[in-house]
Amino acid sequence: MRKPHQIIERHWQQPQPLFTALLRPLSRLFQTVYRVRRYLYQTGRLKREKLPVPVAVVGNIHAGGTGKTPITAALAAALQARGIKVGIISRGYGRRNSGVHVLTRASTAADAGDEPLMLYRQTGAPTAVGSRRAEAAKALLAAHPHIELLLADDGLQHYALQRDIEIAVFPAADIGRHDLDLLPNGGLREPLSRLHSTDAVVVSGCRGHIDKAYFRPSENIFTSHIENGRIYRLHRPDILLDTGRLKNRRVAAVAGIAKPERFFQSLAAIGITVHETLALPDHAAITPADLPAADIVIITEKDAVKLADFDADNVWVLPVCAIIQPDLAAWVAGRLNLK
Known part of the structure; x- marks a missing residue:
C-alpha cells in the first residue's frame, strides 16, 4: 500500500483530476504567500544580510x-x-537542533544533518549549519577566516x-x-x-x-x-568490492534519499543483482537494526554518514560524482x- 507522501508525489508526476481540484486552491494560497514574501525582501522591507565574502x-x-x-x-x-x-553553509535538515554548528571531524549526522556532513567529508571544505544561514556563515568565517x-x-x-x-x-x-x-x-x-x-x-x-x-x-x-564510483567498504574507502564475486551471494540495497529508485537502478546498471531493496524516507535516521540480513548490503554515501559508530564487513557504499x-x-x- 502506498504511503500518503508517495500518493502525492505520484500526483505531481501524473496529475489526477480529483487531487487537482482539491489541492489547486491551496497552491494558489502558497503562491500568494511566496509573492508577498519575495516582494518584501526585494523592496527592502525585510532585511537581507550581506556577508564580507561572495x-x-x-x-x-x-x-x-x-x-x-x-x-x-x-x-x-x-x-x-x-x-x-571554499566554505559551505547549509540549514542542516534533519539534525537535532537549529543552532549554529561548525563541523569538525567529530561531527555526526545528528549534529550537522546528513547532507552537510557528507559534503564536508567528500570535499574537506569548512562547513557550518544553522537555521539562519547568515549566522552559520559568520561562525564559519570566524573559524576559517581564509575562506x-x-x-x-x-x-x-x-x-x-x-x-x-x-x-x-x-x-x-x-x-x-x-x-x-x-x-x-x-x-x-x-x-x-x-x-x-x-x-x-x-x-x-x-x-x-x-x-x-x-x-x-x-x-x-x-x-x-x-557517474558511479567504485563500491567501497563502510568507513574503509581503501577496500573495494569485487563485484565479480557476488554470484550466489544474497545482496540487499538500502537508500534513505529523495528518489531511492535511482540508487537501485544504478546498481542494476553496473550489473549487480539485488535480491532485496529497502527504501527509507529522505533524511531518515538509519541504524544497524534497519539493515536487512544479507551477505552484502549496499548503501548510499548519504546514509553511510549516519552509521559512524557502526562497522560491519558486509556493509558497502556506492559513491557517486556529478x-x-x-x-x-x-x-x-x-x-x-x-x-
Whole structure:
C-alpha cells in the first residue's frame, strides 16, 4: 500500500483530476504567500544580510530530488582545484537542533544533518549549519577566516541571506512540462518563472542535447549527469568490492534519499543483482537494526554518514560524482573575479 507522501508525489508526476481540484486552491494560497514574501525582501522591507565574502547559492525550485547535493560537491571540488578557498553553509535538515554548528571531524549526522556532513567529508571544505544561514556563515568565517567564497547549499528560498550568484538545479525529466504547479498540488517551491531570475540553471540527469528554449530568457544553462564510483567498504574507502564475486551471494540495497529508485537502478546498471531493496524516507535516521540480513548490503554515501559508530564487513557504499558541462566552476570564478 502506498504511503500518503508517495500518493502525492505520484500526483505531481501524473496529475489526477480529483487531487487537482482539491489541492489547486491551496497552491494558489502558497503562491500568494511566496509573492508577498519575495516582494518584501526585494523592496527592502525585510532585511537581507550581506556577508564580507561572495556567496553562491546552489538550490532548486523543486521540493527535493533534483540531484543538487552531488552538484554542490562537484562545484566545491572544482573550485578548490582552481585554488579558491571554499566554505559551505547549509540549514542542516534533519539534525537535532537549529543552532549554529561548525563541523569538525567529530561531527555526526545528528549534529550537522546528513547532507552537510557528507559534503564536508567528500570535499574537506569548512562547513557550518544553522537555521539562519547568515549566522552559520559568520561562525564559519570566524573559524576559517581564509575562506574566499561561500557555497550556500539549498538556500535559493532563503532570501534573508544576500547572494552574489544564484544557481538553480532543474531535473531533465521535467523539461517541456507546463503542468508543473506549486505545493501542494505540484512539487514546486517557487514558480517556473523563478528560473528566469537566477544567474544559471544546471539541468541534472542529462547526458545529451536539451531544449534550451524551455528556459528562455535564462541564458547560462549547464548540464550534469551522475557517474558511479567504485563500491567501497563502510568507513574503509581503501577496500573495494569485487563485484565479480557476488554470484550466489544474497545482496540487499538500502537508500534513505529523495528518489531511492535511482540508487537501485544504478546498481542494476553496473550489473549487480539485488535480491532485496529497502527504501527509507529522505533524511531518515538509519541504524544497524534497519539493515536487512544479507551477505552484502549496499548503501548510499548519504546514509553511510549516519552509521559512524557502526562497522560491519558486509556493509558497502556506492559513491557517486556529478559531471557538470561546461565548466561551472570556471564560470563562477569568472563571474566573481576570483582566481
